[in-house]
Amino acid sequence: MSKILVQKFGGTSVRDKDTRASAAGHIKDAIDEGYKVVVVVSAMGRFPDPYSTDALLQLVGFPHSQISKREQDLLLSCGETISSVVFSNELKEAGIHSISLTGAQAGFITSGDFTEAKIKEMNPERVKKELEMYDVVVVAGFQGKTEDGEITTIGRGGSDTSAAALGAGLGAEYIDIFTDVEGIMTADPRVVETARILDVVTYSEICNLAYQGAKVIHPRAVEIAMQAKVPIRVRSTHTKDTGTLVTSSRESAKGKDIPDRLVTGIAHISDITQVRVNTNKEPYRLHSEVFKAMAAAGISVDFINISPTGVVYTIPERFTDQAVELLERMDYEPIITKDCAKVSLVGAGMTGVPGVTAKIVQTLTDAGVHILQSADSHTTIWVLIHQEDLVPAVNALHNTFELDIQQD
């Protein structure tokens, strides 16, 4: 059996003949390198492209649709199926021996939780069989079926997750996630001019970076690849570079070293509101009441600091008015700080190393940035700051940890 590569192309990469031809170029390169290629595609394009997910949703009246989740899945699955057939056909026209499969045909057995089905089983036998006959198998991403034959879509991570599960099931050499960017960056280049592409990151680093807004690859896909020990490459459709390698450790990064660095990258999220609720009564009742109310209203809370005199937490800014109303109705007097940003410093290398937080505090103080809150796990340190301090703060931290310097 030849070595196998899984390559995932998102909606914008398969939008039209030109972008599909670019994608086909990457597949052709992989075949020339001796790979059999399993391609995972999303639906073609973005609204108003007629076969995109959002265009299909609009057919049934989204965002005000009464459609059942079961039928929503049945409808949306057509987007990826059409994409896989069209792309496979164009590969054939380009002289590449290809076949397309639905998610169900490719072996994805899921739970019956429509719109967010879980992959219960990825049976790679059919794909393996087709790879004996074909150089490329194009699989419709984001979908599977239940044991009862119901068509489902897998919520978390969509086609990224399909690609990771196929990579894991097939024992692929790499899972290539093609994107509009050239790889994972040390920071958002719109914020930090000297931000650069990372050669190598660990699975846990990219997860924290992605959760914090990098949006390049879904954490669920990373988890699946990590468990199966299949490395991911985050690559650009526009270049021949192999992008950022995502792997478990320095040792497993073939030909690329993960350097000894404390911080790998910095991510941030804006448009956050800090909520402070004090009480001189019973604090436990406050904690319980406040978070129950937030949960009941569907307001996601983060950055929770509980203390005997009250609680501090953050919410997405758009929920501010609603949260205030809820709290006042319970006779609390919330102190609101709007226009905050959360900065995350991520680095597998900081685990067990003392003084990292001190270095961050010193850097931000020197830059005149006020820290509103902080928190940390073994690979990530978070600070909440005023939105207006975001650019100086991230740049100062980027400099302090020398992220602009190629260390590897």
Add this chain to the structure above:
Amino acid sequence: MSKILVQKFGGTSVRDKDTRASAAGHIKDAIDEGYKVVVVVSAMGRFPDPYSTDALLQLVGFPHSQISKREQDLLLSCGETISSVVFSNELKEAGIHSISLTGAQAGFITSGDFTEAKIKEMNPERVKKELEMYDVVVVAGFQGKTEDGEITTIGRGGSDTSAAALGAGLGAEYIDIFTDVEGIMTADPRVVETARILDVVTYSEICNLAYQGAKVIHPRAVEIAMQAKVPIRVRSTHTKDTGTLVTSSRESAKGKDIPDRLVTGIAHISDITQVRVNTNKEPYRLHSEVFKAMAAAGISVDFINISPTGVVYTIPERFTDQAVELLERMDYEPIITKDCAKVSLVGAGMTGVPGVTAKIVQTLTDAGVHILQSADSHTTIWVLIHQEDLVPAVNALHNTFELDIQQD
């Protein structure tokens, strides 16, 4: 279990919100009459409507596509699936309790002859189960799956055949085929001004009328309904009339009598070429050579009259040059008569009745129409005439057999 009605709506009937609202009106009426309704839909609209069959085919480069038949079926199945979800959703919005199913989910097991798969089994259990919960089950027509899970489309008759198979499998009271016309007519109203809608026809009559160009319902669907003894109603989407009832005999036409008539309707096909090949050598070799050559070239032949001195037959006019070339290459000298039309007089009542052909010949002779060829079966008589004689011929026959007069 309530009584069941199957209602089939073609592409133009589900093209847009307005036409779907009309279709929903018919379904609502059926529910009000106490029916559970199984709806079969085709893909929405016609090219360039993006979810129509032809638009999907154009995505893969039709008519010059290299796509495999398997993938063509996978692609086209999405057209009917999207249609079924969208229609079911709009039924729900109109307050009708509805669910949609793919052909596979509805129980269609087919052969693996992609693009022209045969229905091997129609297992109605799932549909029956859903009808316990829902008033309407919307099924994607034209499709099924093989025992191996390959998605197929059933060639012959498409959604008509799906509807008939569901009607047969469910023991439906009627199979309603909704069309743009108000029913089966005694003749083409563009040719005969006094043509009128038939109240009742037999299965075999409609088959002969359809084969001869009526194009209202596919003969394969009629055969399935006939075998299951489920009556069909050919109805207009634009009126509340029940259209033409298609059944086996007078006795089974509840409330409607099939009158004692010799001829039920007259159909015709134009653009036919008559080919005559004479030989003074061995006639058997001629027959064998000529029809082998036509078959190898994919030219369909009809109206074959074999004689010791040669053979006469008809072909579609567009194949004339090709046929002549083939015959001349074999050293025959074909005599060609272009611009012919074939007129079919269909009537279950003519079986065993003498003198019908004589009456036809007399009528056409009186009208100055030259008969080029004739043939007959027990329920149909065919005559080949010059195209220019078509209007007077069909009108004269329509008068002779009093088809303009409501006999029932």
